[in-house]
Amino acid sequence: MxxxxxxxxxxxxxxxxxxxxxxxxxxxxxxxxxxxxxxxxxxxxxxxxxxxxxxxxxxxxxxxxxxxxxxxxxxxxxxxxxxxxxxxxxxxxxxxxxxxxxxxxxxxxxxxxxxxxxxxxxxxxxxDKLPIDITSPDFDVNHIAETFFMYPNKPIKPFLLDQKAFPGVGNYMASEILARAGILPTRLSGDIDAHEIEKMKAAMDIVVSGAIETKGTTFSGGYRDANGSKGEGVKHLVVFYQNYCQMCLEKEKVTKVIKTIQGGRGTYHCPVCQL
Ligand SMILES: [Zn+2]
Missing domain, CATH: 3.20.190.10 (MutM-like, N-terminal)
Structure with missing residues (x-):
């Protein structure tokens, strides 16, 4: 998609x-x-x-x-x-x-x-009815904190896929954002503290801009860019579709990525980097 x-x-x-x-x-x-x-x-x-x-x-x-x-x-x-x-x-x-x-x-x-x-x-x-764009300056840590405050009981990974709350975040991006922010995908939104929200916002920017740089990522649905090519974003992923956590490998540790299903969608996380 x-x-x-x-x-x-x-x-x-x-x-x-x-x-x-x-x-x-x-x-x-x-x-x-x-x-x-x-x-x-x-x-x-x-x-x-x-x-x-x-x-x-x-x-x-x-x-x-x-x-x-x-x-x-x-x-x-x-x-x-x-x-x-x-x-x-x-x-x-x-x-x-x-x-x-x-x-x-x-x-x-x-x-x-x-x-x-x-x-x-x-x-x-x-x-006027379109949601705030996650890349706009208005979508800042305060905005994310307010969203979590209003909906405190949502498991964070499926919540990131809620297009009204996080418009534009797709399945691979949600796993990647949480991995880079060090947050377990099963945590509840209301349980994520201010420091973690800052890390999430930073991770969001990295995942979005990294994926744009590599012209998007495609896993299914036959996405093609305007030249008819598939994206090449897959090489920048740290957990999604990975056997081993790439963040751990950078520190010369080998950790197997764990795949679970949450809300019907494949979810990937590192048991060492994410708490
Ligand atoms: Zn790791």
Whole structure:
């Protein structure tokens, strides 16, 4: 599933091809499930900026309006020189004036993604309801402490996957954040002290920026970045999908990583580093 680093990667890769004038827009008959709202015909509108908010991509359009795109389980935007021969390509934008990357395709094999084309007014209504982005300055230690104070009885690992509380944190990121912060995944949210929250926030920044640097990480769901490549983030993981704790190995200790299932999701932790 594309998580925050993957969405950020797609944003960063698409940005150099802007502005992108949508001279033609094609929607496959299968987009019905993906396309939630179309306020106007976007032919000859230009994408001038791409932003990310949590796991949403926002395309700012000229002369007005915005596209709001959520990649769901398996969505991606790919740029190419010519139309892709891709059976799961559901939305296609063409800019004929471009020599390079004149085609932008939304690919989504499982079709759980969401696509909105909104006027400025309707976009504002929707944007106001999006959660605080975990990479925004507002998502600080105080914000995390308040969240734990309000919901003190939640096992921390599944709680990190709650998209309302921690938008953009995915399964591998949750295991990695807790490993780097030295917190056992079974601990309760209300039991995590101020110092540990600081470590969690620092770990969150490292995991998010590290994963963005390596263009995201993919384990399932067929995530591809805007160039159609898989991410390479796997080499920076300390516990997730690892046999041995990489933090222990750095200290020349060998500790087997323990895998458990919590809330139906694979959870990895180091019995030495995490308390
Ligand atoms: Zn360890």
């Amino acid at each position: 594309p998580e925050l680093p993957e969405v950020e990667t797609i944003k960063q890769q698409l940005t150099p091809i802007l502005p992108f004038k949508i001279e033609a827009a094609m929607f496959s008959p299968l987009t019905k499930r993906i396309v939630k709202q179309i306020d106007f015909d976007l032919t000859n509108f230009t994408i001038i900026k791409i932003r990310r908010h949590a796991k949403w991509l926002i395309f700012d359009l000229k002369p007005y309006g915005h596209i709001l795109s959520h990649l769901g389980m398996s969505g991606s935007w790919q740029m190419s020189h010519a139309p892709l021969d891709e059976k799961h390509g559901h939305i296609e934008f063409i800019d004929k004036s471009k020599k390079d990357f004149g085609v932008l395709t939304y690919i989504d094999p499982r079709r759980f993604g969401h696509f909105y084309l909104l006027t400025d007014e309707n976009f504002k209504l929707k944007e």
